[in-house]
Amino acid sequence: MIIIKSPTEIVLMRQAGAILAEALARVRAAVRPGVSTAELDAVAEEAIRSAGANPTFLGVIQHPRQMPFPATITASINEELVHGIPGSRGLREGDIVSIDCGVTYQGFVADAAFTVAVGAVAEETQRLIHVTEQSLWEGIEKMRLGNRTGDVSFAIQRHVEKHGYSVVREYTGHGVGRTMWEQPQVPNYGVAGRGPLLRPGMTIALEPMVNMGTAATKVLPDQWTVATADGKLCAHFEHSIAVTKNGPLVLTLP
Ligand code: MG
Ligand code: MG
Numbered sequence: 448m449i450i451i452k453s454p455t456e457i458v459l460m461r462q463a464g465a466i467l468a469e470a471l472a473r474v475r476a477a478v479r480p481g482v483s484t485a486e487l488d489a490v491a492e493e494a495i496r497s498a499g500a501n502p503t504f505l506g507v508i509q510h511p512r513q514m515p516f517p518a519t520i521t522a523s524i525n526e527e528l529v530h531g532i533p534g535s536r537g538l539r540e541g542d543i544v545s546i547d548c549g550v551t552y553q554g555f556v557a558d559a560a561f562t563v564a565v566g567a568v569a570e571e572t573q574r575l576i577h578v579t580e581q582s583l584w585e586g587i588e589k590m591r592l593g594n595r596t597g598d599v600s601f602a603i604q605r606h607v608e609k610h611g612y613s614v615v616r617e618y619t620g621h622g623v624g625r626t627m628w629e630q631p632q633v634p635n636y637g638v639a640g641r642g643p644l645l646r647p648g649m650t651i652a653l654e655p656m657v658n659m660g661t662a663a664t665k666v667l668p669d670q671w672t673v674a675t676a677d678g679k680l681c682a683h684f685e686h687s688i689a690v691t692k693n694g695p696l697v698l699t700l701p
Contacts, residue, residue, distance in 0.1 A: 449622060449630045451648035456555065457689050457696070460624070460650060463500065463552035464687055464698035467559050470494035471548060472701060474520065480540040480566050484522035487546065488533035492519040495550055503549030503556050503627055513670045521547040523672065528656055528664055528681045529560075529618060531672045540566035543576065545683040549627055556627050558652040559699035560685035571659075572680060575612065579657040579682035582606040582635075586620075586653045590688055590695035594645050600637030603655050607635070613662035615681070618673070620653040623687050645690045650698070654685035 452460065470491045477490045495502050502519035516532070523531035523545040524538070531545075538544055547560035562576050586603040599620075607614050614635045622629030631643045635655045658664075660679035667674055675681050689696040 449643060449649060450624050451646065452624060452650050452689070453648065456624075457648070457650070459553045460555045460557060460687070460689065461696070461698050463550050463555050463557035464559070465701065466495060466498040466500045466552055467548060467550040467557040468699050468701040469498070470550065471546065471559060471561060474546050474548075475561065475563055478538065478544060478563050478565060481537050483535050483537050484524070484531070484533040484544070485535055487522060488518045488520050491548055495519065498552075500550045500552040503551045503558070507627070516671065519548060523683070525680055526678045527672050527674045528615065528658070529673045529683055532669060538565045541568050543568060543572060543680060543682065547683065547685065554625055556623055556625070557687045557699050558623050558627060558685060559687060560654060560683050562682040562684065574610075575657065575659050575680055576682050578607065578610045578612060579655055580684045582655045582657065583653055583684040583686060586655065587686065587688055587695050587697060590645060590651070590690050592645060592647065592690065592692065595640060595642045596631055596633045596645065597637045597641030598639050599653065600634050600642070601639040603653070604636040607655065607657050613658040613660065615656035615658060615662055615664055617664055618654075618656055620651060623650055623652040647690055647692050649690040650687060651690070652685055652687045654683065656683045657681060
């Protein structure tokens with residue numbers, strides 16, 4: 448079942464999104480060679496709690512074998528794609544890091560992510576980051592009345608594959624609202640004209656995950672971190688978006 452949000456609820460989700468955007472901006476500003484992902488996590492947690500909100504990811508369990516997620520952000524370095532656990536590992540010049548974070552505020556969740564270069568990186572690495580972010584905006588642009596989720600999925604996939612990269616299949620965009628995962632699932636690949644019709648009040652987290660090599664991924668022994676199967680680089684961008692009569696409203700912008 449797809450849960451439609453009232454205009455009042457969308458205002459609350461926008462507030463959650465603004466808090467998240469500020470937290471992510473502070474994390475981005477703190478990314479530099481030598482900083483640890485645990486330090487970045489502390490930056491995010493402080494920003495969220497000082498705004499009167501809560502970190503959504505803290506304590507999440509996806510399946511019974513996992514320990515509850517122990518942090519505010521996920522921090523995934525280089526060939527790591529998503530769900531990396533922050534720790535003492537320091538970022539190095541030339542790395543890329545993907546930061547994902549959720550905020551719960553007044554009972555509503557916002558979910559967003561970005562990938563950023565640590566200092567100078569190879570031109571092809573910068574291109575991967577750019578194409579992934581662009582593919583998110585290609586998808587957002589399709590979040591209009593009259594379109595279906597398949598139109599969004601197709602636009603993302605087309606943009607990614609046009610640039611010679613692969614779309615991850617195992618993880619998808621998703622509805623977001625009072626919980627972090629609602630219907631519908633919105634894969635980053637698909638067929639235009641298929642899937643649920645977009646209606647005003649639908650709120651969806653779109654999150655293209657893009658691999659430089661093959662699409663395959665694997666879960667590391669910590670049971671959380673997802674990495675590319677071939678060890679090549681990958682990138683991840685995410686925004687939470689409301690479908691409105693006036694077009695897509697990006698909830699997780701500053
Ligand atoms: Mg996320
Ligand atoms: Mg998400």
